[in-house]
Amino acid sequence: MANCLHLAFGYVDICQIALNNMFVMVTAPINLKKLSEMLGLSQTTVSRALNGFPEVSEKTRKRVQEAANALNYRPSPSAASLATGKTRSIGHVIPVSEHRMINPHFSDFLAGASEIYAAAGYDMLLRMANAGEEEDIYRDFASRRRVDGVVVHGPKTIEPRIDLLKSIDLPFVVHGRSGADANSYSWLDVNNREAFRKGTELLIKQGHANIALINGLESMNFAKRRRAGFEAALEANKIAVDQRHICSADMTETYGHDATLAQLKLSSPPTAIMYASILPAMGGIRALNELGLQPGKDIAIITYDDELSFLQSPDGTDTPPFFTAISSSIQAAGKRVAEMLLQQIDNPMQNPINELWEAEIVHGKTTSSAGK
Amino acid sequence: MANCLHLAFGYVDICQIALNNMFVMVTAPINLKKLSEMLGLSQTTVSRALNGFPEVSEKTRKRVQEAANALNYRPSPSAASLATGKTRSIGHVIPVSEHRMINPHFSDFLAGASEIYAAAGYDMLLRMANAGEEEDIYRDFASRRRVDGVVVHGPKTIEPRIDLLKSIDLPFVVHGRSGADANSYSWLDVNNREAFRKGTELLIKQGHANIALINGLESMNFAKRRRAGFEAALEANKIAVDQRHICSADMTETYGHDATLAQLKLSSPPTAIMYASILPAMGGIRALNELGLQPGKDIAIITYDDELSFLQSPDGTDTPPFFTAISSSIQAAGKRVAEMLLQQIDNPMQNPINELWEAEIVHGKTTSSAGK
DNA sequence: TTGTAAGCGTTATCAC
């Protein structure tokens, strides 16, 4: 059907199509008008055929689709967006901390989300924000109608971004949740409190009474909840909470290393340590190495594990895994949050969805097997 | 001047502006037409004033800008894009490996690039691609005119993506470079060969003759060049290259751990190891810990270091740093690549730019100080 | 089942 001299990638330099017993000449690039002229149909019909409207006859639709494929026609997103008011893209605003630190947890989350977007024909728009810039970016997205919705990352306990997004009417889903009013918007969170309660409980069952918590930044809601779970387990077992054994910062490897050293130099060093992420936990291992201590033998370690892809065993058969961990896949969370957001965009009147995922304990080599 | 009932974020519910001694009513959202009506000017003039055209009088420009600010007017990107053919956005196609592994090096690169984009008013479009999907995505970008340019990540030695991008006329800059024809397109690369030659040379000077290389995936051009540098240093010092001491894979922590264990179990274990990234190097530390070995004492370690932000010391004062490393900031590379790309988009006829950065050696605690 | 025509919100080409 299509008999073209050069047909690379939607650009038709000089192209002839036999149609209605005549030849039509077109030049690059191809658009709806040209396509419809070549087919001897109106733009309306071609558009309808391509967008799966039910009224167009199967015969026409097939003819249109074949021509579109042959010419590698793709509708212009700008034009479609202008006409419909939808952009078919989702914004992600990633906070970067003071030291231009970008948390690697995000890349795994994004990998999950982007899979959903790609399948649904959405694009992902990324923006890095220094502390405090997020709200401006959301305002910018909204006033320029740049995206159809956004994902809120790293909610704090008090989270002005959520109020802002509600007021500017930009669909959003929160990964995590803020402290207040949490059923008034959609979120997906891990039950961080329970995860850390369970983990701490396990250590206590194994005989530990002096346990340190190397936590994330406690302005973050998830970190606050983790501390609450940790303290709840201690209190339930009549163990006094000792603030000297709790610390809080951005979850870097170096932080884990330094905090671990500091803990072990205390006059009554902990016999077990809980880490908020596998990155500081790895720093902890490095510190133990320097001190000649073996995890699982000289000291027990449990870490929260987001199942970051670049820390997984290549073949997935790391049995038993190295770290004893409380584990939940952040990539899976990314997928689910993306689904929830697209759903909400399609159906803006639906009620908010809240999902609370339970993390599960995975027994590795950094705790004794007693009490398991 | 603007006297509005409700003026949140570009949406003007019912707004009155005193203008030419009369009141005008407008409804949400604000656009160029309404803005120009309120000002009693034509759309042309308003557009020109806002876009900094020289012919508009300063008085008018000021008046327009103030009204635009007061009403929080932002031009619609879709409309602008439709009219100009430019999208003001840049595509990044990030490869994810088989196991949905997403390399954390990318997030730092993107953090650097996004800073440049934000400053220039560009958006960043992200897409994750499984092996082999990249080309389809580039074609899609081109035929839908979705982005003004792309960054090519992780070039292989033979890189069909580069030929594709040339043929579809989509501006691009490569982070790294391919093996052939490298002055026919723009790229920024680290001198990987020299970096690993230097590093290996340092170890040899410190008395090591049995050195292992735990390399990245050697289908990647950078890894191939690193091996070449490693082997060149050995050969220059009349040390035979022993393939049993070289391995190659995706640069994960687990890979570093397993490969290190494997090396140290050989009948003639190496006395020094070079790592392609700090992630496998950290896995190596974990392996040493299991074997009760101390880096810098029992075995020397040098790693390539992309200065990943989440592995840096929080206050930047990790002196001396833990790892002896050959170091170059991947975030800085992201910034520079973004600059190069924007420049090329602005001036499509300019010659390709090639930049080769030298990595520098940083002395840490994982090598002896001899020969330093 | 198909077609006509009016938007969508800009920028750009003229003319004045």
Place this chain on the structure above:
DNA sequence: GTGATAACGCTTACAA
């Protein structure tokens, strides 16, 4: 220095 007016490429009432 400013203003009509025609693109840009699509979607979508409304007609037929």
